[in-house]
Amino acid sequence: MKLYIAEKPSLGRAIADVLPKPHKKQDGFIELGNGDCVTWCIGHLLEQAEPEDYDERYKKWLIHDLPIVPSEWKFKAKPKTKKQLSTVKRLIKKASVLVHAGDPDREGQLLVDEVIQEAKLSQSKKSSVERVLISDLNPSAVKKALSQAKSNTEFMPLSIxxxxxxxxxxxxxxxxxxxxxxxxxxxxxxxxxxxxxxxxxxxxxxxxxxxxxxxFVSKPFYEVMAILQKQTGEQFEAKWIPSDACLPYMDEEKRVLLKSLAENVASRIKNKPADLTELEQIPKKQNPPLPYNLSALQIDANKRFAMSAKQVLDICQSLYEKHKLITYPRSDNRYLPKDHYNERNDILAAMLNNKGEKESHIKNADLSLKSKCWNDKKVEAHHAIIPTKKHLKTAQLGHHEQQVYGLICRQYLAQFYPAYLYSQTKAHIQISGGKFIAKADTVIDMGFKILYQSNKKESEDKKQLPMLEVGEPLHCTDGVVMEKHTQPPxxxxxxxxxxxxxxxxxxxxxxxxxxxxxxxxxxxxxxxxxxxxxxxxxxxxxxxxxxxxxxxxxxxxxxxxxxxxxxxxxxxxxxxxxxxxxxxxxxxxxxxxxxxxxxxxxxxxxxxxxxxxxxxxxxxxxxxxxxxxxxxxxxxxxxxxxxxx
Structure with missing residues (x-):
């Protein structure tokens, strides 16, 4: 008899669903049509023994007993799941082949290994245990994972x-x-x-x-802005860059602390000619963000929806186990295996059906693009959190579930959008011996950023520079001193x-x-x-x-x-x-x-x-x-x- 040991009941049911029928639901396991069985842990079935389990005297907290370091470590059954532990151990002893199906991470590896160890199997039987890594609970993904079983001995260092x-x-x-x-x-x-x-x-x-x-004690500091004018009448601003001679009057962040110095600069440049000495136009490129790992998702969900980290994790578990709409959520990885690229059409079709992203955004995706996220060398036990190919038949998601699912969909969809392209212009200007710089960015192609624009129109009051040429005559109409204050974190x-x-x-x-x-x-x-x-x-x-x-x-x-x-x-x-x-x-x-x-x-x-x-x-x-x-x-x-x- 082959025994599959899942980390939790939901994974056990997903495994059984793709294995031979008819099934017989037993107490704590499922018997398959071919005589094999699927059982499960319920999280950790074993826990570390308490100090008093090693010696009764440790019930009382006394300094002379510390540090307590067990010479031989003990596990004990968790009271609430003791019955399931007995069931799993009994099935392990009866099985001829064991398949470890813990979650694809360090904790999931240990969780099942410790139960196998508790069953006290022979070395030969332990060395023949198979390991499957399941990160998507949909039937096709589970079948694929089961067909790619490895030796559990490969994962022993993870367990240790x-x-x-x-x-x-x-x-x-x-x-x-x-x-x-x-x-x-x-x-x-x-x-x-x-x-x-x-x-x-x-x-x-x-x-x-x-x-x-x-x-924190707030301190004032001063900046000088030059108001510059072209012969055509167009105006723009440039910021004073203090020279090394000003260092005695500056803090470690190179902010000017002496107001009279800033006022002197402002008065010296007023109604003076300005010389445009250098014009830099630097092309810039920003690639799409990688798909989420859990922390990145929790950070974005907190910023966007004020959700707590625990709330996001709980929602992800529901999307993974109950709805099967996302892959394994407790991932620390932001890359995907190369063969996942072949599933992009099906995943986008599911996103469209499940309202994971705007229809126009999904239809405008360029599926010929391949971002850097598909990289086998960067994927270990698990990969980034992405949507699955599962289609919801009815609107089954709650409001918060839909919000988190939407974030995951958008991040995946970004892999099929081009980079954000813009040009950074920097004008170097001399006025009365002082150095000033004017900066502005010009968007060339919104690329993936079109997905991240809010419903409200993006602010258009970003500073823009008029058309400029090196050597063209400019005039400084005024110098403005701006008093600012250092801010606490x-x-x-x-x-x-x-x-x-x-x-x-x-x-x-x-x-x-x-x-x-x-x-x-x-x-x-x-x-x-x-x-x-x-x-x-x-x-x-x-x-x-x-x-x-x-x-x-x-x-x-x-x-x-x-x-x-x-x-x-x-x-x-x-x-x-x-x-x-x-x-x-x-x-x-x-x-x-x-x-x-x-x-x-x-x-x-x-x-x-x-x-x-x-x-x-x-x-x-x-x-x-x-x-x-x-x-x-x-x-x-x-x-x-x-x-x-």
């Missing part, structure tokens, strides 16, 4: 990488949460101060931004916080680490970022004010108490780099885990000597309302199940 991450999260989150919670008690904090390898640096980003805004929104998490390298000062981080996924993964942000809200470390995300008193107190390096992105983003190396067989499990275990001992010791003044006087009643919630949160929410990230 996921296991290392889960165990490291457990060690880091559980030990440091206990250590700093005990330290916080000395300052009167009665709740859990959870620390995680991703959540804490994300909180650190928000706290530092908030403090920067609060401490904006508070984070969900879109900008997600962008910061994905582009974390720009927040790192060390050039070597920055270089490494540019090649990694950043803080967290596509599948976890939304949950991490929501977790910080639930733990009362962050709050929402309209679209703005701000740190709470408790969140700030934690960041200003723990060692600085625990709230910086350097360490956690480097973890992702090391885990990727394990998945790519360029590093080992022990090379990652052993240094972490050594560091934990140092951090636990440090937790007992830190200054906790930043936590004194903070009320935790809003965060821990229910009686007894301290123990419940302490045991379940703060660090377990590999979720303290």
């Amino acid at each position: 990488s996921a296991l290392a991450r889960a165990r490291a999260d457990w060690l880091y989150g559980m030990n440091l949460t206990r250590a700093f919670t005990l330290a916080g008690q000395k300052a009167g904090i009665q709740g859990v101060l959870s620390v995680g390898r991703v959540q804490t640096p994300v909180l650190g980003l928000v706290v530092r931004r908030d403090e920067e805004i609060e401490n 904006n508070f984070y929104t969900e879109a900008t916080l997600l962008s910061a998490m994905t582009g974390i390298a720009r927040y790192v000062k060390d050039s070597d680490i920055k270089k490494v981080l540019k090649e990694t996924d950043g803080l967290g993964t596509e599948a976890t970022r939304a949950g991490i942000i929501e977790l910080l809200f639930k733990r009362n470390f962050l709050s929402r004010e309209g679209k703005s995300i701000k740190s709470t008193e408790l969140g700030r107190g934690l960041i200003n108490t723990i060692p600085n390096n625990l709230s910086l992105p350097d360490r956690t983003a480097l973890w992702e780099s090391q885990l990727t190396n394990i998945a790519q067989k360029t590093a080992s499990y022990n090379q990652f885990m052993l240094p972490l275990q050594n560091e934990l001992s140092e951090l636990v010791g440090l937790s007992q000597t830190i200054n906790t003044d930043a936590l004194k006087g903070i009320s935790t009643t809003s965060a821990f309302k229910k009686k007894g919630s301290y123990r419940k949160t302490r045991r379940k929410s703060a660090y377990t199940k590999g979720k303290s990230k």
